Amino acid sequence: MKRMILRRIALFFVALLFISAIVFLALRVLPGDVAQVMAGLNAPDGKVEQLRRDLGLNKPLFIQYLEWIFGVFRGDFGISMLTGRSVASTIAMRASITFPLIFLGLLIALAIGIPLGCLQVLHSGKSLQGFLRFCAIAGGSVPALWGGMILIMIFGRG
Incomplete structure (x- = not known):
């Protein structure tokens, strides 16, 4: 019984990681540039590039995902694209x-x-x-x- 419960808990976390990876990739693959949207459509290219560096969007997707997952474990859910505020404080x-x-x-x-x-x-x-x-x-x-x-x-x- 104990083994079955531990197995279910492990499968829950695997499923959670899988779903989070799918959502993360879907948000990154969608058309449109997050940095461009946050900076504004008429923002200069230098400002958009700086925002990409600040948000870590110029790193490979796998590194972005790992940083995001480790941030979630620390309670840092990132910055909202809509408000620019911390997602944790909004929650x-x-x-x-x-x-x-x-x-x-x-x-x-x-x-x-x-x-x-x-x-x-x-x-x-x-x-x-x-x-x-x-x-x-x-x-x-x-x-x-x-x-x-x-x-x-x-x-x-x-």
């Missing part, structure tokens, strides 16, 4: 809003799910159990984005 700023929402959603799910589960057990074999099972499956099948929009339309008066 931290957004997490301060996201985690309370996740916690609140979990509390609401528990407050609704546990009583309905108990009610379903109490009425086992009756039509109410079938209805509650249908509601649970239907609720679990709704995509989160669509369900969120519906809840905003219902409760977001203003």
Whole structure:
């Protein structure tokens, strides 16, 4: 059992590295120059070259990937192409809003799910159990984005 768990964990990290390599390569192979976009379309060539050196874009792809991976392990996710700010600080700023929402959603799910589960057990074999099972499956099948929009339309008066 222990061996199987360790194997699954190892496969998880291998898959994570594989996916990160695919995403990294896809972002580098796409048309357009990151340095040109960050410097501006009308920026002089010297400024674009300097930005390429600063970002390490003039190095081979394999070296860029290794530097990025080791940076991720240190908590350095790089610089955002859109804002020019640290990606880690952007994630931290957004997490301060996201985690309370996740916690609140979990509390609401528990407050609704546990009583309905108990009610379903109490009425086992009756039509109410079938209805509650249908509601649970239907609720679990709704995509989160669509369900969120519906809840905003219902409760977001203003």
